[in-house]
Amino acid sequence: MTVITFKKEQFIKFVLMAFALSSLIFLFLIFAFILIEGLPLFHKIGLKNIIFGFKWAPTKGSFGIFPMIVSSFLVTFGALVIGGPMGLSCAVYLSEYSGKKMKMLLKPALELLAGIPSVVYGFLGVIYIVPLVRNCLGGSGFSLLATAIILGIMILPTIISISFDAITSVPKNFREGSLAMGATKWQTIYKVVIPSAKSGIMAGFILGMGRAIGETMAVIMIAGNALKIPTSILDPLRTLTGNIALELSYATGDHRMGLFSTGVVLLVIIMTLNYIANFGIKKKRLK
């Protein structure tokens, strides 16, 4: 290697590293801006009044987002109840039962499902799910239930792909051992494979939660955005993300800061979820 080539190599390495680090810089900038815009209000109104306040009327000086925090978690929980079992079953089927042909059909379909823009999910929700809920169960249809159904479908690809990876990485001799002991295939899956892939599956669920809690467009379209904590699954509700997107276009001054504070809370929640998920995956690898 001549000196010139070596220098060039070094230079390329430097350029690539600069680009690689830029993602870190973006992350840092996003954090910095949200905190700069959002934190002053916490100081002014008080952390307790924002996080545990029940009244959101930013133009009149009330910035309570407690109902939205609760609603966000309710919707996410609902999405997990609907999407979780479906996703896990699909992952188990894919890794344990399906033949090559079925796998070749299902995998691209799942990737496609992940690629559909959320506004399309929202639109489908408004056109089909909302009237269905309204006609069959009553209420306005813009409800916790409709939102949970749509979000449940939206988080399927995340849950399936991560659980699938976790299940396929269970060593083959675990399965063979179980089968040799006389267990049936289902008993093996139920008693051996799923328990040993547990942390990976949990990580999939938690990342799915992160996706559901962060989803905005589809939620605004279907949730009805009422400010109360829903008392039944047919009540409308407003999530944290929905609150920001709904009101940003008109917000000025304290109102705008209030929306950024909502962003701060959302950021903390999503960071915590991601941290827990990463922790789960790491723990599995260390074993």
Next chain:
Amino acid sequence: MKQTARIFYILFLLIGMLTISCGRGSIEGKGNNFTITIAGSTSVMPFTEKLAEYFMLDHPDFVINVQSGGSTAGVQACINKTVDIGMSSRNLKDDEKILDAITICNDGIAAAIHPKNPITNLTMQQIRDIFNGRIKNWKELGWIDRKIDAVTREEGSGTRGAFEELIMEKNEIDDGIMVQDSNGSVKEVIATDPYAIGYISLGLLDERIKGLSIEGISPTVENIKAGKYMIVRPFLYLTNGKPGDKVQSFIDFVLSKDGQKILKKEGLIDIL
């Protein structure tokens, strides 16, 4: 080696393109053009854009910059003299009255329901009670036993502000009521849900939704012009002191027959 050269070449091209495209913006602003900056209410903005488009066709030496930001932002910007004209879709508050306000047109707000709903008339008090959460069932208004699905606009919206001021008065809109973020989505909810009620700009009423009479007076342009239908808000242009000739010429155009005809076609109530 060849590949390195190629990467450099692509990078160079990219950077070059960036520089050129950044530069162009500033080049365009130059010349003998006269720039008018207008900012404020998001309700007025689309109509101002339309007016500006027509105006610039006849006056190619004008560049009219229309920005949104909300009525309050428009008022503030006008007081600070950062814009030539501020737009507002609500009346000025007392401490804002140092500005000159010109009403360019009026916009009615109609309470609307699904065409299947047999109710045609409500009193102000009934509408107030629906949005305040005191009336929750259509039975109380003489229809079937079914929950009312009321829809309102989001906090900060000009339409909501006008609705609160003109109909709700001191009553608050209940937290349990659904919120949608545009006239269009409110309309969509009402058009698809037979049990819904909401309020939207008068110009957006069509056969898919039914406008309600309030206190026996139907929401029509004639009734507004005759001063009978009272749920009307003005669309204002604000200036800080007497505007310059160029700015005045745009305002004159908006108030002229041609300008008003454009606004009328958009479903607003002209002031001729």
